[in-house]
Amino acid sequence: MSLSSLYTELILEHSRNCENKRNLECATCTKRGYNPSCGDDITIELMMEEGKVIDAAFSGDGCAISQASTSMMIDLIKGRTSEEVQKLVQIFLGMIKKEIEKEEDLDLLEEAIAFQNISNMPARVKCAVLAWHTLIQAIEELNPQS
Amino acid sequence: MLDIETIRSEFPALGQNVNGKPLVYLDNAATTQMPVGVLEAVRNYKERFNGNPHRGSHYLSVKATMLLEEARTKVAKFINSPSTKEVVFTKNATEALNLVAYSYGLSSIQSGDEIVICISEHHSNLVPWQRVAGLKGATLRYLYLTEEYEIDLERAKQIINEKTAVLAIAVMSNALGTIYPIEKIVDYAHNQGAVVVIDGAQSVPHLKTDVQKLNADFFVFSGHKLFAPMGIGVLYGKESFLKDMPPFLMGGEMVEYVTEQETSFNELPHKFEAGTPNVEGAVGLGAAIDYLSEIGWEKITEHEKSLTKYALEKLSEVQYLKIIGSKNLEKRGPVISFTLEGCHPHDISTIVDMDGIALRAGHHCAQPLMNYLQLPSTSRVSFSLYNTKEEIDILVESLSKVRGWLGYES
Ligand SMILES: Cc1ncc(COP(=O)(O)O)c(C=O)c1O
Ligand SMILES: [Zn+2]
Numbered sequence: 001m002s003l004s005s006l007y008t009e010l011i012l013e014h015s016r017n018c019e020n021k022r023n024l025e026c027a028t029c030t031k032r033g034y035n036p037s038c039g040d041d042i043t044i045e046l047m048m049e050e051g052k053v054i055d056a057a058f059s060g061d062g063c064a065i066s067q068a069s070t071s072m073m074i075d076l077i078k079g080r081t082s083e084e085v086q087k088l089v090q091i092f093l094g095m096i097k098k099e100i101e102k103e104e105d106l107d108l109l110e111e112a113i114a115f116q117n118i119s120n121m122p123a124r125v126k127c128a129v130l131a132w133h134t135l136i137q138a139i140e141e142l143n144p145q146s
Numbered sequence: 147m148l149d150i151e152t153i154r155s156e157f158p159a160l161g162q163n164v165n166g167k168p169l170v171y172l173d174n175a176a177t178t179q180m181p182v183g184v185l186e187a188v189r190n191y192k193e194r195f196n197g198n199p200h201r202g203s204h205y206l207s208v209k210a211t212m213l214l215e216e217a218r219t220k221v222a223k224f225i226n227s228p229s230t231k232e233v234v235f236t237k238n239a240t241e242a243l244n245l246v247a248y249s250y251g252l253s254s255i256q257s258g259d260e261i262v263i264c265i266s267e268h269h270s271n272l273v274p275w276q277r278v279a280g281l282k283g284a285t286l287r288y289l290y291l292t293e294e295y296e297i298d299l300e301r302a303k304q305i306i307n308e309k310t311a312v313l314a315i316a317v318m319s320n321a322l323g324t325i326y327p328i329e330k331i332v333d334y335a336h337n338q339g340a341v342v343v344i345d346g347a348q349s350v351p352h353l354k355t356d357v358q359k360l361n362a363d364f365f366v367f368s369g370h371k372l373f374a375p376m377g378i379g380v381l382y383g384k385e386s387f388l389k390d391m392p393p394f395l396m397g398g399e400m401v402e403y404v405t406e407q408e409t410s411f412n413e414l415p416h417k418f419e420a421g422t423p424n425v426e427g428a429v430g431l432g433a434a435i436d437y438l439s440e441i442g443w444e445k446i447t448e449h450e451k452s453l454t455k456y457a458l459e460k461l462s463e464v465q466y467l468k469i470i471g472s473k474n475l476e477k478r479g480p481v482i483s484f485t486l487e488g489c490h491p492h493d494i495s496t497i498v499d500m501d502g503i504a505l506r507a508g509h510h511c512a513q514p515l516m517n518y519l520q521l522p523s524t525s526r527v528s529f530s531l532y533n534t535k536e537e538i539d540i541l542v543e544s545l546s547k548v549r550g551w552l553g554y555e556s
Contacts, residue, residue: 003500003551007493012553038492039509039516039523061522063492064552124496 001120007064010114014068020075021067022057029142032060033134035126040066044074044134048142053077053085058131065115065124070131072112082139089132089139096129148441148449153532156181160532167502170537175320175348175481175528176506177370180430184373187433188426198422200399214425217432218415224435225346225365226356227382231414234381234388235423239347240270242366242381243314245394245418246343247274250364251312253392254341257283259311262340264289264297264326265518266319269511271345275314284311289331290518295322295472302331310340317349321510321526322471323481325349332361341387347371351530352450352479354443357382369427373434378427381418388414395420446531450480453529453538457482460542465556466549470524480529483510486545489552491525497551501544 027045034041040062047055056074073092077085092109094100095116106113118128154160159179162169171179191213197206199214215230222230236242251274255261261275265288279286287305292298306313313335318325332342343364346355350367357365362382369378383391393400393411397420402410411417438446455475461467466487472478486494491507498505506526509516516523527541549556 003497006496007551007553009553016553038507040492041522061490063490065493121496123499124492127492 001117005117006121006124008114010111011068012064014071014111015064017067017071020057020071021059023059024055024057027057029138031134031138031141033130033137035062035066035130037126038063040127040130042066042070042131042134044070044131044138046138046142048082051081051083053080053082062130063124063127065118065127066130069112069115069128072110072114073131073135076110076112077135082143085139086136089136092132093129096125148445148531150449150532150534153441154534156183157532158182158185164502164504165500167500170501170503170540172527172529172533172537172541173504173506174351174530174533175371175526177376178351178373178530179532180373180375180434181437183437184375184430184433188375188430191426191429196425199425200416201422210425213432214423214428217428220432220435221380224355224439225350225380225382226358228358229385232382232385232388234383234415234418235428236366236379236381236418237377237424238370238379239345239366239368240379242364242379243270243343243345244274245381246314246364246366246383247278249391249394249418250341250387251275251278252281255279255282255284255311258309259284260287260307260309261285262287262289262306262310262313262315262335264315264319265291266322266324266512266515267314267316268320268345268347269513270347271314271316271343272512272514275312288514289315291324294474294477295324295470296477297326297331299327299330303334306331306335306338306340308338310335310338312343313340314343314345316345316347317353318479318481319512319515320348320481321512321515321524322483323478323528324472325353325477325479329360336361348479348481352447363387369431369434372431373437374431375427377424378431380431385414388418393417393420397421399423441531449531450529451475453533453535454478454480454482456535457527457529457538457541460538461545464542464545467545470519470521481526482528483524483526485521485524486548488554489548491523493552494525494545494548497548498541498544501540503541503544505541 024045028048029046032043042060044058058070115128157179195209197210199211218230222233289302317328341363344362346367351372365382370376400420468485470483495507508523
């Protein structure tokens with residue numbers, strides 16, 4: 001994998017996105033994710049209402065990959081139900097492991113499809129998946145039964 | 147002067163290409179590469195003398211025992227230990243520190259005592275003491291740094307006091323490269339009645355070690371940062387401490403008589419070496435020590451100093467780069483941490499990796515230090531005797547492109 005296919009304009013733009021990097025005033029759920037190997041440290045905040053993500057944001061510090069992946073994820077999940085969110089996370093994690101075959105499924109990830117080939121850079125996989133794992137934990141804590 | 151061409155040719159790993167570029171290995175503080183002398187010694191042992199030491203009277207077992215003890219003798223001489231009884235083989239520095247913390251610490255530290263470490267300690271010289279403090283009701287206290295990343299000696303004199311049971315400190319910080327005035331601090335701690343544990347993991351590859359001159363009560367290091375294989379480390383301890391300390395791990399090798407209900411323990415150092423030891427590791431460490439001795443400290447220090455000086459100069463010229471550590475060559479070793487404005491160290495290491503450069507990114511197993519310095523992480527380059535100024539030029543060239551890759555105009 002070349003650097004130009006890793007640090008694309010889209011990824012760099014998201015890595016500096018300030019719109020998604022803020023604090024939510026009335027978050028209903030906060031979850032911190034930490035990547036001890038490189039120190040990526042993000043906190044995801046969700047505002048859920050009737051099982052839907054009304055607003056989402058993140059704070060923290062990390063590499064361009066972790067920051068971009070988090071920002072794209074936040075764009076993707078706003079307005080979705082927690083079931084939809086869980087499905088998207090599964091598709092994203094599946095994509096990273098090269099387990100998703102159907103194009104239509106990948107298309108659901110919108111911009112986050114940018115990380116499709118991150119597995120060619122094993123040292124950076126953890127950075128790309130951190131936010132998604134953190135999100136799943138947050139959602140599971142909200143709906144402990146499911 | 148070091149004959150750098152010859153030296154490099156003795157390290158097979160250095161000859162390879164990484165991502166299509168010649169490897170520039172600048173992560174020596176994490177682990178060093180091995181010279182052929184070490185690789186051959188390990189192979190020779192495995193091919194010809196592999197046996198379980200101390201456990202049999204057949205030829206191979208006797209040979210393995212001899213080689214293990216020969217390695218111990220080399221280590222003792224290398225660190226100027228008064229005797230081989232005081233040299234315990236461990237898995238690595240971490241295990242050696244745990245041994246001291248659990249065996250000495252748990253049996254000697256009392257509630258109300260204080261344990262003092264430096265804020266820049268590696269987690270391996272921090273977490274075990276945190277645990278001992280927690281279990282015994284002792285307090286863990288820290289020595290802090292000045293603006294120049296040196297230990298604040300005036301403050302240190304208040305922190306190390308008659309309550310200090312143990313002072314545990316590294317000679318050289320793996321995150322900052324600072325070499326601390328360890329003899330002064332040890333003296334001071336001893337005057338207060340403290341026992342001193344010294345982490346030599348980073349200093350041993352770069353500075354001549356003399357445990358008697360240091361007056362260390364305990365001293366630890368890892369073989370793999372010293373051109374030896376992974377999985378072999380050393381604990382030096384004064385006999386006066388080791389002899390009364392309870393064993394750390396129980397099992398074979400470390401016992402004398404075992405009955406159904408009771409056991410008496412083997413003599414030093416075997417009391418602390420339970421189970422089949424890493425003989426090939428010890429043999430490799432012995433060979434690494436031979437290799438270093440042949441070159442001699444004078445040449446090694448001179449070369450590494452000139453690399454450090456050159457790197458500090460060149461790195462200072464890189465725009466947006468900030469060195470995190472002392473700029474005083476007399477107070478630092480060949481380990482340099484830095485930040486590059488707007489660039490996360492993890493991205494930096496990915497980008498320079500494409501130019502074949504191995505450097506380290508992260509908190510360097512020193513999270514309390516990073517918090518103290520209010521840095522989430524840094525990048526780190528660390529040199530060894532086989533690095534060259536040309537490699538530093540390649541590094542600087544590659545670093546000057548990093549901001550461009552990350553979308554900055556300059
Ligand atoms: C100062 C210091 N102490 C201890 C250690 C631990 O060494 P090991 O992981 O070999 O046990 C290291 C390794 O990075 C170190 O730099
Ligand atoms: Zn990262």
